[in-house]
Amino acid sequence: MKNLSWGFILLVFSAFLLNIDAFELRKGQKTERISGSAGDVLEDDPVGRLKVFVYELPSKYNKKILQKDPRCLNHMFAAEIYMHRFLLSSPVRTLNPEEADWFYTPVYTTCDLTPNGLPLPFKSPRMMRSAIQLISSNWPYWNRTEGADHFFIVPHDFGACFHYQEEKAIERGILHLLQRATLVQTFGQRNHVCLKEGSITVPPYAPPQKMQSHLIPPSIPRSIFVYFRGLFYDVGNDPEGGYYARGARAAVWENFKDNPLFDISTEHPTTYYEDMQRAVFCLCPLGWAPWSPRLVEAVIFGCIPVIIADDIVLPFADAIPWEDIGVFVDEKDVPNLDTILTSIPTEVILRKQRLLANPSMKQAMLFPHPAQPGDAFHQILNGLARKLPHDKSVYLRKGEKILNWTAGPLADLKPW
Ligand SMILES: *[C@@H]1O[C@H](CO)[C@@H](O)[C@H](O)[C@H]1NC(C)=O
Numbered sequence: 001m002k003n004l005s006w007g008f009i010l011l012v013f014s015a016f017l018l019n020i021d022a023f024e025l026r027k028g029q030k031t032e033r034i035s036g037s038a039g040d041v042l043e044d045d046p047v048g049r050l051k052v053f054v055y056e057l058p059s060k061y062n063k064k065i066l067q068k069d070p071r072c073l074n075h076m077f078a079a080e081i082y083m084h085r086f087l088l089s090s091p092v093r094t095l096n097p098e099e100a101d102w103f104y105t106p107v108y109t110t111c112d113l114t115p116n117g118l119p120l121p122f123k124s125p126r127m128m129r130s131a132i133q134l135i136s137s138n139w140p141y142w143n144r145t146e147g148a149d150h151f152f153i154v155p156h157d158f159g160a161c162f163h164y165q166e167e168k169a170i171e172r173g174i175l176h177l178l179q180r181a182t183l184v185q186t187f188g189q190r191n192h193v194c195l196k197e198g199s200i201t202v203p204p205y206a207p208p209q210k211m212q213s214h215l216i217p218p219s220i221p222r223s224i225f226v227y228f229r230g231l232f233y234d235v236g237n238d239p240e241g242g243y244y245a246r247g248a249r250a251a252v253w254e255n256f257k258d259n260p261l262f263d264i265s266t267e268h269p270t271t272y273y274e275d276m277q278r279a280v281f282c283l284c285p286l287g288w289a290p291w292s293p294r295l296v297e298a299v300i301f302g303c304i305p306v307i308i309a310d311d312i313v314l315p316f317a318d319a320i321p322w323e324d325i326g327v328f329v330d331e332k333d334v335p336n337l338d339t340i341l342t343s344i345p346t347e348v349i350l351r352k353q354r355l356l357a358n359p360s361m362k363q364a365m366l367f368p369h370p371a372q373p374g375d376a377f378h379q380i381l382n383g384l385a386r387k388l389p390h391d392k393s394v395y396l397r398k399g400e401k402i403l404n405w406t407a408g409p410l411a412d413l414k415p416w
Protein backbone atom coordinates (compact mmCIF):
# COMPACT_ATOMS: atom_id res chain seq x y z
CA MET A 1 0.00 0.00 0.00
CA LYS A 2 2.80 2.36 0.96
CA ASN A 3 4.66 1.60 -2.29
CA LEU A 4 1.53 2.27 -4.24
CA SER A 5 0.99 5.73 -2.76
CA TRP A 6 4.64 6.60 -3.34
CA GLY A 7 4.19 5.53 -6.91
CA PHE A 8 1.29 7.92 -7.25
CA ILE A 9 3.17 10.80 -5.69
CA LEU A 10 6.04 10.25 -8.08
CA LEU A 11 3.70 10.11 -11.04
CA VAL A 12 1.95 13.30 -10.07
CA PHE A 13 5.27 14.97 -9.43
CA SER A 14 6.65 14.03 -12.84
CA ALA A 15 3.47 15.34 -14.41
CA PHE A 16 4.04 18.58 -12.54
CA LEU A 17 7.59 18.82 -13.90
CA LEU A 18 6.24 18.36 -17.39
CA ASN A 19 3.89 21.27 -16.89
CA ILE A 20 6.70 23.56 -15.90
CA ASP A 21 8.51 22.60 -19.09
CA ALA A 22 5.41 22.95 -21.16
CA PHE A 23 4.81 26.34 -19.61
CA GLU A 24 8.31 27.47 -20.51
CA LEU A 25 7.84 26.15 -23.98
CA ARG A 26 4.58 27.99 -24.58
CA LYS A 27 5.90 31.28 -23.28
CA GLY A 28 8.71 31.07 -25.80
CA GLN A 29 6.27 29.84 -28.50
CA LYS A 30 8.94 27.51 -29.80
CA THR A 31 7.98 25.62 -32.89
CA GLU A 32 9.87 23.09 -34.91
CA ARG A 33 9.70 22.58 -38.61
CA ILE A 34 9.60 19.01 -39.77
CA SER A 35 12.85 18.37 -41.49
CA GLY A 36 13.18 16.47 -44.72
CA SER A 37 10.59 15.66 -47.32
CA ALA A 38 7.60 15.54 -44.96
CA GLY A 39 7.71 19.26 -44.16
CA ASP A 40 8.34 20.17 -47.75
CA VAL A 41 5.46 18.06 -48.99
CA LEU A 42 3.13 19.73 -46.50
CA GLU A 43 4.03 23.14 -47.90
CA ASP A 44 3.69 22.12 -51.56
CA ASP A 45 1.58 24.37 -53.77
CA PRO A 46 -0.69 22.35 -56.03
CA VAL A 47 -1.49 25.26 -58.36
CA GLY A 48 -0.08 24.63 -61.82
CA ARG A 49 0.36 20.91 -61.19
CA LEU A 50 -3.16 19.70 -61.99
CA LYS A 51 -6.39 20.79 -63.64
CA VAL A 52 -9.76 19.70 -62.30
CA PHE A 53 -13.05 19.68 -64.20
CA VAL A 54 -16.12 20.05 -61.99
CA TYR A 55 -19.23 18.38 -63.44
CA GLU A 56 -22.32 20.54 -63.30
CA LEU A 57 -25.06 18.42 -61.75
CA PRO A 58 -28.72 19.25 -61.09
CA SER A 59 -29.02 20.83 -57.64
CA LYS A 60 -30.89 17.79 -56.27
CA TYR A 61 -27.46 16.10 -55.94
CA ASN A 62 -25.99 18.86 -53.80
CA LYS A 63 -27.43 22.33 -53.10
CA LYS A 64 -31.05 21.25 -52.63
CA ILE A 65 -30.05 18.56 -50.14
CA LEU A 66 -28.13 21.09 -48.13
CA GLN A 67 -31.01 23.58 -48.24
CA LYS A 68 -33.21 20.93 -46.67
CA ASP A 69 -30.80 20.46 -43.77
CA PRO A 70 -28.22 23.22 -43.16
CA ARG A 71 -26.90 21.24 -40.16
CA CYS A 72 -24.79 19.39 -42.74
CA LEU A 73 -22.53 22.46 -42.91
CA ASN A 74 -21.22 21.82 -39.40
CA HIS A 75 -21.21 18.08 -39.42
CA MET A 76 -17.96 16.11 -39.26
CA PHE A 77 -18.75 14.94 -42.82
CA ALA A 78 -18.98 18.49 -44.21
CA ALA A 79 -15.75 18.17 -46.21
CA GLU A 80 -17.81 17.07 -49.23
CA ILE A 81 -19.65 20.42 -49.20
CA TYR A 82 -16.64 22.66 -48.58
CA MET A 83 -14.48 20.85 -51.12
CA HIS A 84 -17.16 21.50 -53.75
CA ARG A 85 -17.29 25.22 -52.88
CA PHE A 86 -13.51 25.42 -52.79
CA LEU A 87 -13.08 23.81 -56.22
CA LEU A 88 -15.63 26.09 -57.90
CA SER A 89 -13.36 29.10 -57.35
CA SER A 90 -10.00 27.35 -57.20
CA PRO A 91 -7.27 28.24 -59.71
CA VAL A 92 -6.87 24.50 -60.44
CA ARG A 93 -10.39 24.38 -61.87
CA THR A 94 -10.70 24.22 -65.64
CA LEU A 95 -13.87 24.83 -67.60
CA ASN A 96 -12.45 22.84 -70.50
CA PRO A 97 -12.82 19.11 -69.76
CA GLU A 98 -10.45 18.28 -72.65
CA GLU A 99 -7.52 19.64 -70.67
CA ALA A 100 -8.55 18.21 -67.28
CA ASP A 101 -6.33 15.76 -65.36
CA TRP A 102 -9.09 14.97 -62.88
CA PHE A 103 -12.88 14.99 -62.95
CA TYR A 104 -14.92 15.77 -59.85
CA THR A 105 -18.61 14.93 -59.27
CA PRO A 106 -20.16 17.14 -56.56
CA VAL A 107 -22.61 14.80 -54.87
CA TYR A 108 -23.48 15.19 -51.17
CA THR A 109 -24.04 11.59 -50.12
CA THR A 110 -23.66 12.16 -46.36
CA CYS A 111 -26.19 14.98 -45.93
CA ASP A 112 -29.10 12.89 -44.65
CA LEU A 113 -29.38 13.37 -40.89
CA THR A 114 -31.84 12.03 -38.32
CA PRO A 115 -33.53 14.58 -36.01
CA ASN A 116 -30.67 13.88 -33.57
CA GLY A 117 -28.07 14.64 -36.22
CA LEU A 118 -26.93 11.09 -36.89
CA PRO A 119 -26.06 10.50 -40.54
CA LEU A 120 -27.99 7.86 -42.49
CA PRO A 121 -26.08 6.20 -45.32
CA PHE A 122 -28.98 4.18 -46.74
CA LYS A 123 -29.77 6.32 -49.79
CA SER A 124 -26.13 7.08 -50.60
CA PRO A 125 -25.39 4.14 -52.95
CA ARG A 126 -28.44 4.89 -55.11
CA MET A 127 -27.65 8.57 -55.19
CA MET A 128 -24.03 7.93 -56.15
CA ARG A 129 -25.07 5.47 -58.86
CA SER A 130 -27.55 7.97 -60.22
CA ALA A 131 -24.88 10.70 -60.37
CA ILE A 132 -22.43 8.39 -62.16
CA GLN A 133 -25.14 7.34 -64.61
CA LEU A 134 -25.79 11.00 -65.34
CA ILE A 135 -22.16 12.00 -65.95
CA SER A 136 -21.47 8.89 -68.01
CA SER A 137 -24.36 9.53 -70.36
CA ASN A 138 -23.96 13.32 -70.68
CA TRP A 139 -20.16 13.54 -71.06
CA PRO A 140 -17.71 11.18 -72.81
CA TYR A 141 -15.07 11.23 -70.03
CA TRP A 142 -16.38 8.59 -67.65
CA ASN A 143 -16.58 5.92 -70.34
CA ARG A 144 -13.03 6.72 -71.48
CA THR A 145 -11.57 5.38 -68.21
CA GLU A 146 -14.65 4.12 -66.33
CA GLY A 147 -13.77 6.52 -63.57
CA ALA A 148 -9.99 6.04 -63.27
CA ASP A 149 -9.37 9.79 -63.70
CA HIS A 150 -12.33 10.76 -61.50
CA PHE A 151 -12.26 11.44 -57.78
CA PHE A 152 -15.09 11.43 -55.24
CA ILE A 153 -15.37 12.75 -51.70
CA VAL A 154 -16.89 10.02 -49.50
CA PRO A 155 -16.61 11.10 -45.84
CA HIS A 156 -18.94 8.47 -44.29
CA ASP A 157 -17.69 6.33 -41.38
CA PHE A 158 -16.57 3.55 -43.72
CA GLY A 159 -16.17 5.64 -46.86
CA ALA A 160 -17.85 4.28 -49.97
CA CYS A 161 -18.95 1.08 -48.18
CA PHE A 162 -21.88 3.24 -47.07
CA HIS A 163 -22.74 1.75 -43.69
CA TYR A 164 -21.90 2.85 -40.15
CA GLN A 165 -21.64 -0.67 -38.72
CA GLU A 166 -18.39 -2.29 -39.62
CA GLU A 167 -19.70 -5.80 -40.41
CA LYS A 168 -22.42 -4.39 -42.65
CA ALA A 169 -19.90 -2.06 -44.29
CA ILE A 170 -17.55 -4.97 -44.98
CA GLU A 171 -20.40 -7.07 -46.33
CA ARG A 172 -21.39 -4.30 -48.76
CA GLY A 173 -17.85 -3.47 -49.83
CA ILE A 174 -16.99 -0.35 -51.82
CA LEU A 175 -19.73 0.57 -54.28
CA HIS A 176 -18.81 -1.36 -57.39
CA LEU A 177 -19.03 1.62 -59.76
CA LEU A 178 -16.32 3.41 -57.74
CA GLN A 179 -13.86 0.55 -58.13
CA ARG A 180 -11.60 2.48 -60.53
CA ALA A 181 -12.08 5.98 -59.10
CA THR A 182 -9.88 7.72 -56.53
CA LEU A 183 -11.70 8.03 -53.21
CA VAL A 184 -11.07 10.90 -50.82
CA GLN A 185 -12.26 9.66 -47.43
CA THR A 186 -11.93 9.99 -43.68
CA PHE A 187 -11.92 6.24 -43.16
CA GLY A 188 -8.46 4.71 -43.02
CA GLN A 189 -7.48 1.25 -41.81
CA ARG A 190 -4.84 -0.99 -43.32
CA ASN A 191 -6.01 -4.20 -45.05
CA HIS A 192 -9.66 -3.25 -44.86
CA VAL A 193 -12.14 -3.77 -47.71
CA CYS A 194 -13.39 -0.19 -47.30
CA LEU A 195 -9.98 1.37 -48.00
CA LYS A 196 -8.75 0.69 -51.48
CA GLU A 197 -5.26 1.31 -52.69
CA GLY A 198 -4.65 4.85 -53.87
CA SER A 199 -7.36 6.43 -51.73
CA ILE A 200 -6.57 9.74 -50.05
CA THR A 201 -7.29 9.74 -46.31
CA VAL A 202 -8.37 13.16 -45.04
CA PRO A 203 -9.22 14.65 -41.64
CA PRO A 204 -12.89 14.91 -40.67
CA TYR A 205 -14.39 18.39 -40.73
CA ALA A 206 -14.07 20.36 -37.50
CA PRO A 207 -15.41 23.95 -37.50
CA PRO A 208 -12.36 26.26 -37.79
CA GLN A 209 -14.01 29.49 -36.55
CA LYS A 210 -15.52 27.78 -33.54
CA MET A 211 -12.17 26.28 -32.53
CA GLN A 212 -10.44 29.60 -33.09
CA SER A 213 -12.90 31.33 -30.76
CA HIS A 214 -11.96 28.98 -27.91
CA LEU A 215 -8.20 29.57 -27.98
CA ILE A 216 -6.75 30.40 -24.57
CA PRO A 217 -3.56 32.40 -23.89
CA PRO A 218 -0.54 30.22 -24.64
CA SER A 219 0.91 31.10 -21.22
CA ILE A 220 -1.64 28.90 -19.44
CA PRO A 221 0.16 25.71 -18.39
CA ARG A 222 -0.88 22.20 -19.32
CA SER A 223 -1.97 20.99 -15.92
CA ILE A 224 -3.98 17.97 -17.09
CA PHE A 225 -1.89 14.87 -17.83
CA VAL A 226 -4.38 12.78 -19.82
CA TYR A 227 -7.70 14.08 -21.15
CA PHE A 228 -10.68 12.37 -22.75
CA ARG A 229 -14.36 13.12 -23.16
CA GLY A 230 -16.69 10.70 -24.93
CA LEU A 231 -18.41 7.34 -24.70
CA PHE A 232 -16.77 4.32 -23.09
CA TYR A 233 -19.71 2.03 -23.81
CA ASP A 234 -22.43 2.37 -26.44
CA VAL A 235 -25.20 0.54 -24.62
CA GLY A 236 -27.85 1.47 -27.18
CA ASN A 237 -26.05 -0.09 -30.15
CA ASP A 238 -23.90 -2.66 -28.34
CA PRO A 239 -25.86 -3.82 -25.28
CA GLU A 240 -23.56 -6.76 -24.47
CA GLY A 241 -20.41 -4.69 -24.89
CA GLY A 242 -17.18 -5.70 -26.60
CA TYR A 243 -18.06 -4.62 -30.16
CA TYR A 244 -17.96 -0.88 -29.58
CA ALA A 245 -14.37 0.35 -29.92
CA ARG A 246 -13.42 -3.37 -29.81
CA GLY A 247 -13.51 -2.93 -26.03
CA ALA A 248 -10.65 -0.40 -25.98
CA ARG A 249 -12.70 2.48 -24.59
CA ALA A 250 -14.24 0.22 -21.93
CA ALA A 251 -10.68 -0.78 -20.94
CA VAL A 252 -9.67 2.89 -20.58
CA TRP A 253 -12.58 3.48 -18.21
CA GLU A 254 -12.23 0.30 -16.15
CA ASN A 255 -8.50 0.75 -15.65
CA PHE A 256 -8.19 4.50 -15.13
CA LYS A 257 -11.48 5.93 -13.89
CA ASP A 258 -9.94 6.45 -10.43
CA ASN A 259 -6.42 7.38 -11.55
CA PRO A 260 -5.68 11.04 -10.68
CA LEU A 261 -3.54 11.46 -13.82
CA PHE A 262 -6.54 10.66 -16.01
CA ASP A 263 -9.19 13.34 -16.55
CA ILE A 264 -11.72 11.15 -18.33
CA SER A 265 -15.52 11.25 -18.40
CA THR A 266 -18.57 10.86 -20.61
CA GLU A 267 -19.70 14.37 -19.78
CA HIS A 268 -18.96 16.89 -22.50
CA PRO A 269 -18.20 20.20 -20.76
CA THR A 270 -18.58 23.63 -22.38
CA THR A 271 -14.85 24.07 -21.70
CA TYR A 272 -13.98 21.03 -23.83
CA TYR A 273 -11.74 22.93 -26.28
CA GLU A 274 -10.09 24.91 -23.47
CA ASP A 275 -9.44 21.72 -21.52
CA MET A 276 -7.61 20.19 -24.47
CA GLN A 277 -5.30 23.20 -24.46
CA ARG A 278 -4.56 22.53 -20.80
CA ALA A 279 -3.71 18.85 -21.37
CA VAL A 280 -0.45 17.13 -22.26
CA PHE A 281 -2.02 14.00 -23.78
CA CYS A 282 -5.42 13.65 -25.46
CA LEU A 283 -6.76 10.15 -25.97
CA CYS A 284 -7.95 9.39 -29.50
CA PRO A 285 -9.31 5.84 -29.24
CA LEU A 286 -11.33 4.19 -31.97
CA GLY A 287 -15.13 4.25 -31.63
CA TRP A 288 -17.30 2.51 -34.21
CA ALA A 289 -14.76 3.66 -36.80
CA PRO A 290 -11.00 4.06 -36.13
CA TRP A 291 -11.12 7.84 -36.60
CA SER A 292 -12.91 10.71 -34.84
CA PRO A 293 -12.72 14.53 -34.84
CA ARG A 294 -10.61 14.30 -31.63
CA LEU A 295 -7.56 13.81 -33.76
CA VAL A 296 -8.06 17.16 -35.49
CA GLU A 297 -8.91 18.86 -32.20
CA ALA A 298 -5.79 17.48 -30.51
CA VAL A 299 -3.51 18.79 -33.28
CA ILE A 300 -5.20 22.20 -33.34
CA PHE A 301 -4.95 22.55 -29.57
CA GLY A 302 -1.39 21.23 -29.32
CA CYS A 303 -2.37 18.25 -27.17
CA ILE A 304 -0.32 15.16 -28.04
CA PRO A 305 -2.75 12.68 -29.62
CA VAL A 306 -2.61 9.21 -28.08
CA ILE A 307 -3.85 7.07 -30.94
CA ILE A 308 -5.47 3.81 -29.89
CA ALA A 309 -6.75 2.22 -33.12
CA ASP A 310 -4.77 -0.70 -34.49
CA ASP A 311 -3.87 -0.41 -38.18
CA ILE A 312 -5.31 3.10 -38.52
CA VAL A 313 -4.28 5.03 -41.63
CA LEU A 314 -4.05 8.68 -40.60
CA PRO A 315 -4.93 11.74 -42.68
CA PHE A 316 -2.31 12.78 -45.25
CA ALA A 317 0.05 10.16 -43.83
CA ASP A 318 2.43 10.70 -46.74
CA ALA A 319 2.91 14.35 -45.69
CA ILE A 320 2.44 14.38 -41.91
CA PRO A 321 4.90 12.43 -39.71
CA TRP A 322 2.30 11.10 -37.29
CA GLU A 323 4.82 8.87 -35.52
CA ASP A 324 6.78 11.98 -34.48
CA ILE A 325 3.77 13.98 -33.34
CA GLY A 326 1.60 11.40 -31.63
CA VAL A 327 1.85 8.37 -29.38
CA PHE A 328 0.59 5.04 -30.70
CA VAL A 329 -0.74 2.50 -28.22
CA ASP A 330 -1.94 -0.95 -29.31
CA GLU A 331 -5.53 -1.70 -28.33
CA LYS A 332 -4.36 -4.67 -26.25
CA ASP A 333 -1.96 -2.42 -24.27
CA VAL A 334 -4.64 -0.04 -22.96
CA PRO A 335 -4.35 -1.48 -19.40
CA ASN A 336 -0.71 -0.22 -19.36
CA LEU A 337 -1.55 3.25 -20.65
CA ASP A 338 -0.43 4.95 -17.42
CA THR A 339 3.01 3.32 -17.47
CA ILE A 340 3.38 3.90 -21.21
CA LEU A 341 2.64 7.62 -20.96
CA THR A 342 4.54 8.35 -17.74
CA SER A 343 7.67 6.68 -19.09
CA ILE A 344 7.94 8.92 -22.16
CA PRO A 345 11.00 11.12 -21.57
CA THR A 346 10.35 14.84 -21.15
CA GLU A 347 12.54 15.74 -24.16
CA VAL A 348 10.38 13.51 -26.34
CA ILE A 349 7.21 15.18 -25.11
CA LEU A 350 8.67 18.62 -25.67
CA ARG A 351 9.70 17.74 -29.22
CA LYS A 352 6.20 16.46 -30.02
CA GLN A 353 4.75 19.70 -28.63
CA ARG A 354 7.12 21.79 -30.75
CA LEU A 355 6.13 19.86 -33.87
CA LEU A 356 2.46 20.28 -33.03
CA ALA A 357 3.02 24.02 -32.64
CA ASN A 358 4.09 24.16 -36.27
CA PRO A 359 1.32 26.14 -38.05
CA SER A 360 1.56 24.05 -41.22
CA MET A 361 0.58 20.99 -39.19
CA LYS A 362 -2.60 22.65 -37.93
CA GLN A 363 -3.42 24.17 -41.28
CA ALA A 364 -3.38 20.76 -42.97
CA MET A 365 -6.12 19.55 -40.58
CA LEU A 366 -8.61 22.30 -41.42
CA PHE A 367 -11.08 23.15 -44.16
CA PRO A 368 -11.24 26.93 -43.58
CA HIS A 369 -13.47 29.30 -45.50
CA PRO A 370 -11.97 31.12 -47.25
CA ALA A 371 -9.30 28.53 -48.02
CA GLN A 372 -5.69 29.19 -46.99
CA PRO A 373 -2.37 27.93 -48.35
CA GLY A 374 -1.47 24.51 -46.97
CA ASP A 375 -4.95 23.71 -45.66
CA ALA A 376 -6.72 20.36 -46.11
CA PHE A 377 -8.08 21.40 -49.53
CA HIS A 378 -4.53 22.00 -50.73
CA GLN A 379 -3.32 18.72 -49.24
CA ILE A 380 -6.05 16.85 -51.15
CA LEU A 381 -4.98 18.58 -54.38
CA ASN A 382 -1.33 17.76 -53.59
CA GLY A 383 -2.33 14.11 -53.19
CA LEU A 384 -4.13 14.15 -56.55
CA ALA A 385 -1.22 15.96 -58.24
CA ARG A 386 1.24 13.33 -56.97
CA LYS A 387 -0.75 10.67 -58.86
CA LEU A 388 -0.14 12.37 -62.21
CA PRO A 389 0.42 11.68 -64.99
CA HIS A 390 -2.16 8.92 -65.24
CA ASP A 391 -0.83 5.62 -66.46
CA LYS A 392 -1.77 4.96 -70.11
CA SER A 393 -3.46 1.75 -68.98
CA VAL A 394 -6.32 3.69 -67.36
CA TYR A 395 -7.72 4.54 -70.83
CA LEU A 396 -9.93 1.72 -72.06
CA ARG A 397 -9.79 0.35 -75.58
CA LYS A 398 -12.76 1.09 -77.84
CA GLY A 399 -15.71 -0.98 -76.68
CA GLU A 400 -13.87 -2.29 -73.60
CA LYS A 401 -16.00 -2.46 -70.42
CA ILE A 402 -14.76 -3.40 -66.97
CA LEU A 403 -17.45 -2.22 -64.56
CA ASN A 404 -20.60 -4.23 -63.98
CA TRP A 405 -23.58 -1.91 -63.56
CA THR A 406 -25.75 -4.61 -62.01
CA ALA A 407 -23.30 -5.74 -59.29
CA GLY A 408 -24.13 -5.06 -55.63
CA PRO A 409 -27.21 -5.41 -53.39
CA LEU A 410 -30.52 -5.37 -55.30
CA ALA A 411 -31.87 -2.44 -53.29
CA ASP A 412 -28.99 -0.28 -54.55
CA LEU A 413 -30.10 -0.76 -58.14
CA LYS A 414 -33.42 1.02 -57.65
CA PRO A 415 -33.49 4.51 -59.15
CA TRP A 416 -32.82 7.42 -56.83
C1 LIG B 1 -21.18 5.32 -71.95
O1 LIG B 1 -21.45 3.95 -71.98
C2 LIG B 1 -22.79 3.57 -71.69
C3 LIG B 1 -22.92 2.06 -71.75
O2 LIG B 1 -22.01 1.44 -70.95
C4 LIG B 1 -23.76 4.23 -72.64
O3 LIG B 1 -25.08 3.94 -72.25
C5 LIG B 1 -23.54 5.72 -72.67
O4 LIG B 1 -24.35 6.32 -73.64
C6 LIG B 1 -22.08 6.03 -72.94
N1 LIG B 1 -21.89 7.45 -72.84
C7 LIG B 1 -21.60 8.23 -73.87
C8 LIG B 1 -21.49 9.69 -73.58
O5 LIG B 1 -21.45 7.79 -74.98
Ligand SMILES: *[C@@H]1O[C@H](CO)[C@@H](O)[C@H](O)[C@H]1NC(C)=O
Binds near residue numbers: 404405407408
Ligand atom coordinates in the same frame (compact mmCIF):
# COMPACT_ATOMS: atom_id res chain seq x y z
C1 LIG C 1 -22.74 -8.50 -63.04
O1 LIG C 1 -23.16 -8.72 -61.71
C2 LIG C 1 -24.34 -9.47 -61.58
C3 LIG C 1 -24.74 -9.48 -60.12
O2 LIG C 1 -23.68 -9.86 -59.30
C4 LIG C 1 -24.07 -10.87 -62.13
O3 LIG C 1 -25.25 -11.66 -62.04
C5 LIG C 1 -23.62 -10.76 -63.57
O4 LIG C 1 -23.27 -12.04 -64.07
C6 LIG C 1 -22.44 -9.83 -63.71
N1 LIG C 1 -22.14 -9.62 -65.12
C7 LIG C 1 -20.94 -9.81 -65.63
C8 LIG C 1 -20.79 -9.51 -67.07
O5 LIG C 1 -19.98 -10.21 -64.96
